[in-house]
Amino acid sequence: MLVFLFRRIAAGAILVVVVATATFLLLSLTGSDVARNVLGETASRSAVAAKSHELGLDQPLVERYWHWAEQALRGNLGSSWFTGDSVNQSLTDTLPVTLSVVLAGMLIAAVLSVALGTAAALRGGWVDRLVQFAAVLGTAVPSFLIALVLAVTLAVQLGWLPATGYVPLATSPGGWLRSITLPALSLAVAATAATAMQVRGALIDVLRADFVRTLRSRGLTTRSVVFRHALRNAAPPALTVLALQFIGLIGGAVVVEKVFGLPGIGTLAQSAAVRGDAPVLLGTVVVTVVIVVAVNLLLDIAYGWLNPKVRVS
Amino acid sequence: MTDVAQAPAAPGRDRLLRRTLRDPLAVVCLAVLALVIAASLAAPLLTDYAPDHSVLADTLAPMSGAHPLGGDGVGRDVMSRLLYGGRTSLVGGTLAVLVAFAVGGPLGLISGFYRGWFDALAGWAVNVIMAVPAIIVMLVVMAAVSQDLNIAMIVLGVIMAPMVFRLIRASVLAVREELYVDAARVSGLGDARIMRRHVLPVVIAPSVIQATQVFAVAIGIQAGLAFLGLGKASQASWGAMLGDAFTNVYTAPVLLVWPGAAMGLTILASSMLGNAVRDALGTTQPRVTKRPRPVVRTAAGSAVAPAEDRLLTVEGLRVAYGEKTVVDGVSITVERGEVLGLVGESGSGKSQTAFSVLGLLPYEAEVKADQLAFEGKALLSLSLDQLNALRGRGIGYIPQEPMSNLDPCFRIGFQLVEPMRKHLGLSRADARTKALELLARVGIPDPERVFRSYPHQISGGMAQRVLIAGAVSCDPRLLIADEPTTALDVTVQAEVLDLMRSLQQERHMGMILVTHDFGVVADICDRVAVMQKGRIVESAPAGQIFAAPGHDYTRMLLDSTLEGGPARGELLRPGTPLKEVTS
Numbered sequence: 016m017l018v019f020l021f022r023r024i025a026a027g028a029i030l031v032v033v034v035a036t037a038t039f040l041l042l043s044l045t046g047s048d049v050a051r052n053v054l055g056e057t058a059s060r061s062a063v064a065a066k067s068h069e070l071g072l073d074q075p076l077v078e079r080y081w082h083w084a085e086q087a088l089r090g091n092l093g094s095s096w097f098t099g100d101s102v103n104q105s106l107t108d109t110l111p112v113t114l115s116v117v118l119a120g121m122l123i124a125a126v127l128s129v130a131l132g133t134a135a136a137l138r139g140g141w142v143d144r145l146v147q148f149a150a151v152l153g154t155a156v157p158s159f160l161i162a163l164v165l166a167v168t169l170a171v172q173l174g175w176l177p178a179t180g181y182v183p184l185a186t187s188p189g190g191w192l193r194s195i196t197l198p199a200l201s202l203a204v205a206a207t208a209a210t211a212m213q214v215r216g217a218l219i220d221v222l223r224a225d226f227v228r229t230l231r232s233r234g235l236t237t238r239s240v241v242f243r244h245a246l247r248n249a250a251p252p253a254l255t256v257l258a259l260q261f262i263g264l265i266g267g268a269v270v271v272e273k274v275f276g277l278p279g280i281g282t283l284a285q286s287a288a289v290r291g292d293a294p295v296l297l298g299t300v301v302v303t304v305v306i307v308v309a310v311n312l313l314l315d316i317a318y319g320w321l322n323p324k325v326r327v328s
Numbered sequence: 329m330t331d332v333a334q335a336p337a338a339p340g341r342d343r344l345l346r347r348t349l350r351d352p353l354a355v356v357c358l359a360v361l362a363l364v365i366a367a368s369l370a371a372p373l374l375t376d377y378a379p380d381h382s383v384l385a386d387t388l389a390p391m392s393g394a395h396p397l398g399g400d401g402v403g404r405d406v407m408s409r410l411l412y413g414g415r416t417s418l419v420g421g422t423l424a425v426l427v428a429f430a431v432g433g434p435l436g437l438i439s440g441f442y443r444g445w446f447d448a449l450a451g452w453a454v455n456v457i458m459a460v461p462a463i464i465v466m467l468v469v470m471a472a473v474s475q476d477l478n479i480a481m482i483v484l485g486v487i488m489a490p491m492v493f494r495l496i497r498a499s500v501l502a503v504r505e506e507l508y509v510d511a512a513r514v515s516g517l518g519d520a521r522i523m524r525r526h527v528l529p530v531v532i533a534p535s536v537i538q539a540t541q542v543f544a545v546a547i548g549i550q551a552g553l554a555f556l557g558l559g560k561a562s563q564a565s566w567g568a569m570l571g572d573a574f575t576n577v578y579t580a581p582v583l584l585v586w587p588g589a590a591m592g593l594t595i596l597a598s599s600m601l602g603n604a605v606r607d608a609l610g611t612t613q614p615r616v617t618k619r620p621r622p623v624v625r626t627a628a629g630s631a632v633a634p635a636e637d638r639l640l641t642v643e644g645l646r647v648a649y650g651e652k653t654v655v656d657g658v659s660i661t662v663e664r665g666e667v668l669g670l671v672g673e674s675g676s677g678k679s680q681t682a683f684s685v686l687g688l689l690p691y692e693a694e695v696k697a698d699q700l701a702f703e704g705k706a707l708l709s710l711s712l713d714q715l716n717a718l719r720g721r722g723i724g725y726i727p728q729e730p731m732s733n734l735d736p737c738f739r740i741g742f743q744l745v746e747p748m749r750k751h752l753g754l755s756r757a758d759a760r761t762k763a764l765e766l767l768a769r770v771g772i773p774d775p776e777r778v779f780r781s782y783p784h785q786i787s788g789g790m791a792q793r794v795l796i797a798g799a800v801s802c803d804p805r806l807l808i809a810d811e812p813t814t815a816l817d818v819t820v821q822a823e824v825l826d827l828m829r830s831l832q833q834e835r836h837m838g839m840i841l842v843t844h845d846f847g848v849v850a851d852i853c854d855r856v857a858v859m860q861k862g863r864i865v866e867s868a869p870a871g872q873i874f875a876a877p878g879h880d881y882t883r884m885l886l887d888s889t890l891e892g893g894p895a896r897g898e899l900l901r902p903g904t905p906l907k908e909v910t911s
Binding site: 038041042043044152157159160166171224225229231232234235239247248262263265266267269270274285287289290291296299300303307308322 | 469472574591600688736795
């Protein structure tokens with residue numbers, strides 16, 4: 016188990032380095048004159064050259080990369096070309112927003128998918144068909160379209176929940192919950208659909224297993240057989256699918272944040288992309304990949320914990 | 329030669345197409361897609377406005393003859409933008425699909441066919457690409473390379489190539505496992521020929537499904553990017569329309585409807601078309617419904633009163649799956665302390681009979697009986713709770729295959745303790761003590777260790793002893809054992825059988841022993857019922873069966889067992905000359 020974890024961590028670290036390097040190179044490809052873009056059309060030639068020197072853009076690519084990598088390893092992701100703000104600070108400000116929404120979305124997806132998948136597997140008939148059909152719809156429709164519909168109907172028209180803005184958890188837990196409910200719901204739909212289908216399939220397989228018949232022969236209640244034994248056995252494959260959904264949720268959050276006017280890393284990345292602010296974009300990508308790696312590691316641990324064959328050997 | 333090779337694939341594809349078209353939903357999806365394509369192509373005919381022509385006076389103009397869908401936030405014609413936006417979406421989706429297949433297809437083929445270092449490298453690259461959310465990569469690319477949505481979609485194709493790669497690779501691996509590829513190689517066909525003749529036909533249908541999904545996802549992501557304000561202003565797109573409409577959501581919310589509906593419908597049509605193709609292929613998950621308890625139908629009240637002191641009375645038991653009757657009017661009885669052998673070949677209905685008593689037949693089974701009574705209680709009219717009170721407590725069950733009958737996720741101790749706590753109302757500690765005693769009783773040398781173990785940590789013989797301990801843990805009066813020794817090593821078989829007999833005598837339990845092995849019958853049974861094709865053909869005391877079998881079928885079973893036991897399958901064909909089977 017320890018060796019397994021160590022290998023996963025090493026693989027994750029390599030992944031972060033590769034993605035960071037690739038992103039750095041990609042962002043250096045841009046043909047436009049960054050210093051000119053920062054200062055505007057009216058800036059003098061010497062001012063542009065000075066700015067270029069200030070940003071370190073007059074140095075060779077390899078040197079710039081080493082400089083960035085060295086700083087990044089020390090936990091300093093540089094500062095914005097345009098505003099001069101520290102990237103670390105921007106990420107610290109925006110990350111809680113995105114994580115709130117994404118983790119709440121994951122939580123909703125986990126709960127709903129187990130409920131729907133179990134209902135479909137146990138009830139069969141029209142319940143099963145309805146869940147399957149809803150799952151096809153849910154996986155197909157992009158989250159931001161769902162976000163738009165929810166924002167317009169529930170927030171703008173009915174005024175049940177705020178349409179825009181974010182309230183930090185520390186300021187007001189209730190306000191925080193209200194501000195992330197709709198975005199988290201929009202993100203949860205696709206993840207719920209995909210995971211519910213997995214729960215359904217895995218549960219149907221498990222309920223056909225010999226040991227379920229034997230458990231029933233012992234006179235255990237349906238509740239114990241289904242919810243304690245069968246679901247527990249169906250959990251690992253469902254967890255794998257849920258882990259894959261996490262990446263999709265972060266991607267979805269980028270656009271959904273814009274719909275609900277949330278100042279998250281999606282908004283940060285988007286404005287950086289529109290301006291061509293490489294350090295900010297780079298920082299966003301690195302942090303995103305680190306989070307993805309960390310979450311996958313956690314899910315690997317959960318998977319091992321759920322599977323006695325991995326845990327006890 | 330080539331024509332011959334292509335021939336088997338072509339009708340398959342035709343059939344698939346025809347079967348897909350029989351699904352009304354698929355036809356609707358195709359119609360929607362055709363409409364979107366036609367409208368986009370005919371955009372210049374359907375509107376006189378350029379999609380980016382802005383007239384200040386038409387800002388948020390209402391619907392009118394001049395502007396059928398009104399004007400948007402900066403005075404552009406909504407109808408025109410919708411039509412030209414459709415072009416952007418369709419072109420973008422198509423580009424992504426083409427690139428994804430152009431990149432992922434060949435790489436998947438090579439990876440699956442040759443494996444080795446190339447496969448390892450490609451697999452690693454796929455993991456890297458899939459670890460970053462696509463839309464964030466797109467933001468980077470659009471910031472660095474170009475704001476053109478079409479170029480973005482080409483890059484998206486590369487990002488989505490892993491989906492295609494995985495699909496093709498898996499299909500190729502599956503085909504490669506098939507013998508005929510080896511045969512083709514032996515017969516001297518080149519790799520390229522093998523791929524074209526054997527691999528390509530298999531891959532086409534799943535690829536169609538995958539393509540519809542990539543198409544749908546690409547349209548969604550493109551719209552997301554445009555919604556975020558990326559993309560060239562001259563490029564009309566549904567995403568940009570949504571963005572513009574959203575800024576005017578308080579004044580003109582209706583503007584959201586057109587691009588939203590167009591995009592939603594296109595994506596749904598594409599995605600559900602893929603599903604329809606999958607259904608037509610028949611690769612959909614079987615719609616098997618499983619209920620916690622089979623639905624049983626009780627026949628009208630029987631005239632025969634159940635004997636109160638008799639342990640089990642079965643009269644006129646019928647089990648059917650639709651048209652197929654697997655148990656046809658079986659009647660058996662078991663007295664207290666009596667061991668009944670239920671003997672027959674595979675498919676004779678003996679296990680189905682045993683499971684009827686436990687109420688453990690699959691949901692689809694239809695069970696009827698003139699009488700099915702345990703200690704005078706009619707089993708078929710019990711509620712699920714009443715039945716559960718009886719299972720384990722009144723009737724114990726010993727399964728055939730030990731390893732698959734223990735829950736792999738729970739420790740053995742827990743699996744023993746749980747029923748005892750429910751039925752006997754024992755405390756955790758008392759149940760634990762009793763479980764350890766039971767484990768020792770069934771001959772497990774280190775009960776403490778096995779109690780703490782997971783099923784994968786113990787041997788098959790051990791697991792069967794655990795299952796026997798579980799079956800008798802709540803002191804049932806009747807044991808039902810379904811081929812309890814068949815899956816065990818020969819050396820363990822005798823020990824397990826001894827254990828069962830001693831437990832049965834010690835506790836004076838009645839027992840139904842389902843088996844095909846007359847050796848087992850001779851060891852332990854008081855009486856024998858022989859089953860063939862769902863019926864009891866002979867029922868007599870064990871000694872009498874061996875001394876003077878009354879039915880040809882019994883004689884045949886007896887002969888075959890005593891000759892050293894043929895494989896179970898051999899018994900399925902009564903015509904087979906039995907003497908030829910030797911051990």
